[in-house]
Amino acid sequence: MNAPTEERAHALFSPSSAYTWIACKASTAAQLGQPDESSEYADDGTASHELAKWCLDAGTDAVAYMGRVIKVGEREFEVDEERADYVQMYVDGVRERIEAYKLTGARVEVFIEQRLSIEHITGEKGAKGTSDCVLIAVWEDGRAEICVIDLKYGRGVEVSAVENYQGMIYAEGARNEHADFYDFTSVRIVIHQPRVSEKPSEWEITPAALQEWIATVAKPAAEQGMLYVESVDFVPLSVTDFAPGEKQCKFCKAKAVCPALAMHVEETLGADFEMLADVAAQPDFDGYLTGVELLDNDRLGVIYESLDLIDSWAKAVRGRIEYELLNGNAVPGVKLVQGRRGARQWSSTEEAETLLKSMRLKQEQMYNFKVISPTQAEKLLKTESPRRWKKAEALITQRDGSPSVAPESDKRPALVIAPPADDFEVVTEDGDDLL
Numbered sequence: 188m189n190a191p192t193e194e195r196a197h198a199l200f201s202p203s204s205a206y207t208w209i210a211c212k213a214s215t216a217a218q219l220g221q222p223d224e225s226s227e228y229a230d231d232g233t234a235s236h237e238l239a240k241w242c243l244d245a246g247t248d249a250v251a252y253m254g255r256v257i258k259v260g261e262r263e264f265e266v267d268e269e270r271a272d273y274v275q276m277y278v279d280g281v282r283e284r285i286e287a288y289k290l291t292g293a294r295v296e297v298f299i300e301q302r303l304s305i306e307h308i309t310g311e312k313g314a315k316g317t318s319d320c321v322l323i324a325v326w327e328d329g330r331a332e333i334c335v336i337d338l339k340y341g342r343g344v345e346v347s348a349v350e351n352y353q354g355m356i357y358a359e360g361a362r363n364e365h366a367d368f369y370d371f372t373s374v375r376i377v378i379h380q381p382r383v384s385e386k387p388s389e390w391e392i393t394p395a396a397l398q399e400w401i402a403t404v405a406k407p408a409a410e411q412g413m414l415y416v417e418s419v420d421f422v423p424l425s426v427t428d429f430a431p432g433e434k435q436c437k438f439c440k441a442k443a444v445c446p447a448l449a450m451h452v453e454e455t456l457g458a459d460f461e462m463l464a465d466v467a468a469q470p471d472f473d474g475y476l477t478g479v480e481l482l483d484n485d486r487l488g489v490i491y492e493s494l495d496l497i498d499s500w501a502k503a504v505r506g507r508i509e510y511e512l513l514n515g516n517a518v519p520g521v522k523l524v525q526g527r528r529g530a531r532q533w534s535s536t537e538e539a540e541t542l543l544k545s546m547r548l549k550q551e552q553m554y555n556f557k558v559i560s561p562t563q564a565e566k567l568l569k570t571e572s573p574r575r576w577k578k579a580e581a582l583i584t585q586r587d588g589s590p591s592v593a594p595e596s597d598k599r600p601a602l603v604i605a606p607p608a609d610d611f612e613v614v615t616e617d618g619d620d621l622l
C-alpha cells in the first residue's frame with residue numbers, strides 16, 4: 188500500500204484517495220488548504236507497513252523485531268505481539284505467493300515498496316504512489332503476470348480487491364513501469380487485511396481491460412478534478428460538482444466543511460424534522476406531539492443506510508471545531524474546557540517499588556500476576572512442544588460474537604430471530620389475573 192506522507196507530498200490525485208477523486212470530482216479542489224491531520228490509525232498502519240518492509244527486505248520474521256519502536260511523525264509504536272502476529276500473516280502471504288508462482292515454473296521478481304509513477308494516469312506532474320509489493324512472474328511459454336499486493340492494517344470494513352480503484356491505479360503504474368521488459372498477459376490485485384480476514388481478497392483483470400478503465404474512468408475523472416483545482420479560485424464550486432457518498436467522503440479532508448455532505452445529511456433526516464416542525468406549527472399545538480406517527484421500520488431502514496456517513500460527518504465536524512478552537516479561532520456557541528484529569532500513576536516506578544519494598548509489603552500485595560493469554564501460550568508451545576500445546580488448547584474457550592446489525596450486502600448469513608410469542612394473558616376486568 189501507500190506510504191501516506193510521501194504520497195501526500197507529491198500527489199493531489201493519489202492512488203490511496205482514488206475512490207474519492209473518481210466518485211466526487213470536486214473533492215480534490217474542496218480539500219485544498221484543509222487541515223491535514225494524520226490520524227493515529229493511519230500512523231499505526233504506517234508503522235505496520237514499515238515492519239512488513241523490514242521483514243520482506245531482510246527475509247526475517249516479524250517476531251525478530253518485538254520490542255522495537257517505530258516512529259511515525261510525532262507518534263511512536265512498539266512492535267508488540269499483536270502487531271507482529273498480524274504483519275507476519277501478510278509477510279507469509281507474500282512469501283507463499285512467490286513460492287506458488289515458482290511451483291508453476293515461473294521466474295519471479297520482487298519489488299518491495301516500489302515508487303511508481305502515475306503521471307500518465309492523472310496528468311499530475313511527477314505524481315507517484317508507493318505499492319507495498321509488486322511481483323512479476325514470467326513463464327517460459329511467454330506468459331507474464333504482474334501482481335500488486337496491498338497490506339491494509341485497519342480493523343474496519345473488509346476491502347475487496349474486485350474493481351478496487353486504488354489497486355487498479357497501482358497495477359497500471361506497475362504495468363507501465365515494467366512494460367519495456369515484459370509483455371504482461373494478466374494483472375492481479377491482492378489485498379491482505381489481516382485484522383479482518385485470514386484470507387486475502389484477490390482479483391484478476393486483463394491488461395487491456397485495465398487500460399480501458401484507466402482511459403474511460405480514471406483519466407477523465409482526474410482531468411475534471413484538475414480543472415476544478417485550477418479554477419476554484421476564480422469560479423466557486425457548485426453543489427452539483429459534488430457527489431457525497433459513504434465511500435468517497437470517508438477519508439475526504441473537506442468532510443467537515445463540505446456543503447454537499449451537510450445537505451445530504453439534512454435530506455436524510457430532514458423529512459422527519461420537517462414533519463415534527465409541521466405539527467409544532469399547527470395553531471392548536473399544545474406542546475405535546477400528538478398526531479405524528481412514530482418512525483416505522485421502513486423509515487429506520489432508510490436512515491440506517493446513511494448512518495455511517497452521518498456518523499463520520501459528525502466526527503469530522505467535532506474534530507474541525509476542536510481544531511479551530513485549539514488554534515484560537517472562535518466558533519459561536521462552543522468553547523474549550525479542561526477535560527477530566529488522567530488516571531493516577533507513579534512518577535517513578537523504580538522509586539515506588541523500592542519504597543513499597545521498604546514497607547515490607549508481600550510480593551502478592553505489591554505485584555499483579557496474570558497467567559499468559561492463549562495467544563502467548565500458542566507462541567510458546569505450538570512449535571516447541573505440540574503435545575503440551577494440545578493439552579493447553581483443550582482449555583481454551585471462545586465466546587460467540589453478540590448479534591450485531593449489518594447492511595443487507597454483508598457476506599455473513601442473517602441470523603433468524605423469531606419474534607417473541609404473544610404470551611400475555613388476557614387480564615380480566617376485575618384484575619384477577621394480576622393476583
Ligand code: SF4
Pocket residue numbers: 207211213214217429430431432435436439440441442445446447448
Ligand atoms: S466530503 Fe464527500 S461530497 Fe464533499 S468534497 Fe469530500 S468527497 Fe465530495
